[in-house]
Amino acid sequence: MVLHGLPLTEHAPVPDVLRAGTPLFVETRAECRRLWPAWRGSRLSPMEAWVFLPLIASGRSIGVCVVAFRRPRSFRDKQERALLTALSGLIGQSLERARLYDVEHARAQELQRGLLPRELPSLPAVCAAARYLPAGRGEEVGGDWYDVIPLSADRVALVIGDVMGHGITEAATMGRLRTAVRTLADLDMPADELLGHLNDLVSDLGEDFYATCLYAIFDPVTRTCSFSLAGHPPPLVVRPDGEVHTAQTVPDPPLGAAAPPFALHELCLPEESLLVLYTDGLVESASRDFGQGVAQLRQTLASVAAQFPYARPGDVRDEPRRLEALCDAVISALVPDHERTTDDAALLIAHTRGTCADHIAVCHLPDSPQAAGQARAYVREQLDGWGLDDLVMTTELLVSELVGNVIRHAKGPIRLRLMYSRSLICEVYDGSLTTPRIRKATYTDEGGRGLQLISAVSLRWGARYLHDGKCIWAEQDIPSWAA
Numbered sequence: 001m002v003l004h005g006l007p008l009t010e011h012a013p014v015p016d017v018l019r020a021g022t023p024l025f026v027e028t029r030a031e032c033r034r035l036w037p038a039w040r041g042s043r044l045s046p047m048e049a050w051v052f053l054p055l056i057a058s059g060r061s062i063g064v065c066v067v068a069f070r071r072p073r074s075f076r077d078k079q080e081r082a083l084l085t086a087l088s089g090l091i092g093q094s095l096e097r098a099r100l101y102d103v104e105h106a107r108a109q110e111l112q113r114g115l116l117p118r119e120l121p122s123l124p125a126v127c128a129a130a131r132y133l134p135a136g137r138g139e140e141v142g143g144d145w146y147d148v149i150p151l152s153a154d155r156v157a158l159v160i161g162d163v164m165g166h167g168i169t170e171a172a173t174m175g176r177l178r179t180a181v182r183t184l185a186d187l188d189m190p191a192d193e194l195l196g197h198l199n200d201l202v203s204d205l206g207e208d209f210y211a212t213c214l215y216a217i218f219d220p221v222t223r224t225c226s227f228s229l230a231g232h233p234p235p236l237v238v239r240p241d242g243e244v245h246t247a248q249t250v251p252d253p254p255l256g257a258a259a260p261p262f263a264l265h266e267l268c269l270p271e272e273s274l275l276v277l278y279t280d281g282l283v284e285s286a287s288r289d290f291g292q293g294v295a296q297l298r299q300t301l302a303s304v305a306a307q308f309p310y311a312r313p314g315d316v317r318d319e320p321r322r323l324e325a326l327c328d329a330v331i332s333a334l335v336p337d338h339e340r341t342t343d344d345a346a347l348l349i350a351h352t353r354g355t356c357a358d359h360i361a362v363c364h365l366p367d368s369p370q371a372a373g374q375a376r377a378y379v380r381e382q383l384d385g386w387g388l389d390d391l392v393m394t395t396e397l398l399v400s401e402l403v404g405n406v407i408r409h410a411k412g413p414i415r416l417r418l419m420y421s422r423s424l425i426c427e428v429y430d431g432s433l434t435t436p437r438i439r440k441a442t443y444t445d446e447g448g449r450g451l452q453l454i455s456a457v458s459l460r461w462g463a464r465y466l467h468d469g470k471c472i473w474a475e476q477d478i479p480s481w482a483a
Contacts, residue, residue, distance in 0.1 A: 012036035017052045018061045023085055024052040025075040049073040053088030057096030065091055111141055111168070115175040120148045122320065124421045125220035126156040128350040129323035131331050135166060135281070135344050142344030143170035143211065144279050145178050149185045152462055152473050154220050154355060154421050157185045160277040160348050161213035161232070164254075173209060177201070177255075181215070188464030191215045191228035195252075196260035199230065203256050210256040214277055220355040221419075223269050228262045230255045233283070233290075236298065237267060238274035238305045244298045274326075275350045276301060281343035282334055293334065300333040323349055359386075359420040365403065367412030375399040375416050379426075386420050390479055394457050395426060398474050401450040402428040405472070410434055423459060423475040431469040 013036060017024050026032045029048050032039070047068035055063040065088050075081055120128045128148045135142055143163025151157055159181050163170045180201055184194045194215055202211055216227035216235060227235065227247075231254030234247040252262045269275065276297075283293025304326060327349055335345055363378045365371040376396045383392050399416060406414050410432035419425040436451060454461050458474040465471075 012039040013050070013052045013066075014064050017054050017064050021054050021056065021061050023054065023081070023088070025081070026050045026052070027074055028072045046070065051075065051084055053084060053091075055088055055092035055095060057092045062092060062095060111171055115171060115178065116145060117147055121150060123148075123150055123154070123156055125154050125218060125353055125355070126158070126350045127319050127323060127353075128158070128348060129320065129327045130346070130348045131327045132347075133281070133331065133335060133345040135342055141168065141171040142166050143174040144281065144344040144346040145174045146277065146346050146348040147178060147181065148348075148350070149182060151185065151217065152188055152464060152475075153419060153425055153427060153471075156218045156220075156350075157181075158216045158218065158275065158277060158348065158350055159185075159214065160279060160346055161211055162279045162281070162344070162346070163209075163211045166344070173202075173205065173211070177211060177213070181213075186462075188462065190264060191217055191226055192260075192262040192264040195228045195230050195255070195258075195262045199255045199258050199260055199262075201255075205256070210254045212251075212254045212279075216275070216277070218269070218275070218350075218352055220353060221360060223271065223352075223354045225267045225269055225275060225352075227265055227267070228252070229265075230258055230262065233278060233280060233294070234265075235267075236276040236278075236301065237269060238276065238301050239270055240272045242302055242306050244302045244305075246294070246298070269352050271354050273352050274301075274305060275352055277348040277350075279344065279346045281345035282331075282347055284343065285335075286342070297330070297334060300330055304329040304333070319351060323351060355419065355421065361418040363416045365414040365416055367407075367414055369407060371407060371414055372400045372403045375403045375428075378416065379418070382418055383424075388420070388424060388478065391424055391476055394476060395424065397457060398426050398454060398476075399428065401454050402426065402472050402474070405436065405450055406430040406432075409436075410470075420478075422478065424478055425473060425475050427471050427473040429466075429469060429471045433465060433470055436463055436472055 013024060013026075026035070027049050032050065045068065048071050049069040051067040053065040053067065054061045055065055067084065116132055120130060126148065130146050132144060132146070143165060144161070146160045149157040149159065161174070161177060163174045163177065177198065180198060181194070184197055195213060198213065202209055212231040214227060214229050214232040214235065216225050218225045229249060229251035231251055234249045234251065237245040237247070239245060247265060247267055249263070249265050252258050278297070280290060283297055284290050285293065288296070327347055330347060361382045363375065365374055376399060379395050379399055380392055383389060383395060403414065403416070406412070406428060410430040412431055415429040417427040417429070419427070454474055457476075459477050461472070461474040463470055463472045
């Protein structure tokens with residue numbers, strides 16, 4: 001160890017005081033030289049008397065406080081000794097509190113980083129960037145969160161929320177809600193139904209827990225965004241021409257205070273639109289109310305988004321950088337001095353893209369045993385047109401099993417939809433709400449292996465329910481040469 005650039009052994013009094021843990025009073029230079037003849041400090045220092053006080057914290061010595069005097073001094077006064085000893089105790093406790101504060105602050109920041117997404121996925125339909133600003137200087141973690149969740153058929157769920165309050169408890173609640181949202185999103189349920197389940201979870205936490213949330217689903221085929229609000233500000237839409245549109249909705253009460261059902265709203269997003277989600281900490285402050293903050297956000301988006309030509313074709317690899325720059329510009333304009341804010345702020349900006357019509361193929365099938373054969377023929381023809389001949393065999397197998405399940409266990413009308421994206425997506429729609437389940441078939445069973453086969457040959461598969469039936473879907477990897 002070194003102190004002031006010299007080994008600790010060169011500071012002879014220091015290790016002695018650290019080992020003993022008791023104050024050491026040196027009244028004259030001569031006494032100092034007698035005790036530590038090799039200590040250069042006594043020769044180089046102009047001081048004539050010293051007091052070496054151990055700094056005790058949590059029962060251990062963490063350092064030494066040195067008080068020096070220009071003239072020889074007697075330390076026989078018990079009150080003076082007690083005063084200096086008490087001073088060293090206060091200094092030691094202060095240093096320990098500062099150390100513990102730094103440790104807790106680092107843990108809080110680590111917890112916050114662990115609960116928020118490390119990075120947002122870049123998906124065929126959405127590329128997103130986000131910012132999170134803790135309240136004040138970040139002494140406490142908060143309850144704001146955001147997420148981007150890929151769904152079936154290239155759809156994307158965008159979620160942002162705010163747990164009331166600050167601290168470890170609120171951050172833990174935020175983590176539970178984010179995990180619950182991801183779990184419920186895997187069930188492909190609509191936004192209003194998902195918030196209903198989330199409201200039950202918050203209600204079970206107790207009467208003092210409340211949270212706001214916005215859950216939105218963007219469908220790139222129809223270019224619609226359906227969303228539900230629980231006490232949260234509605235989203236903003238930046239159109240390709242730079243116009244900023246606010247969804248005219250009345251949000252339901254926050255989670256924990258609401259009584260489902262939640263209202264389901266829908267927006268039609270033009271191609272290359274920006275969807276902006278935010279928490280109230282971004283727009284509210286001591287100097288402006290919520291309405292003024294939203295107006296400033298709209299003005300900022302309109303002026304800054306013009307610098308990012310999303311409506312023009314460009315290199316998609318540069319898109320994340322432009323979104324990051326847009327987030328930084330919004331934060332700089334609305335929260336210029338975030339260290340003085342009293343509430344967390346979260347911002348999520350998503351650039352949406354529709355699916356090309358040439359990459360979607362739809363076929364209506366009869367409600368009869370001939371449907372499977374027609375589906376196979378349609379698959380062969382369509383995949384040949386897309387140049388995906390290597391996937392014909394497995395895709396024929398998939399649609400045969402999916403259509404066969406409808407014929408045996410469900411009811412029409414039957415519709416087949418193929419989507420050519422980062423993966424090949426096969427969807428079969430029917431008019432039944434029966435739930436497909438994988439079951440273990442024995443050697444003597446004549447059926448029950450269809451879903452096992454689908455699971456084996458596909459990248460992933462699942463089902464989602466519509467107002468008039470359901471859709472069973474399966475995805476396959478596209479060969480690298482065709483991607």
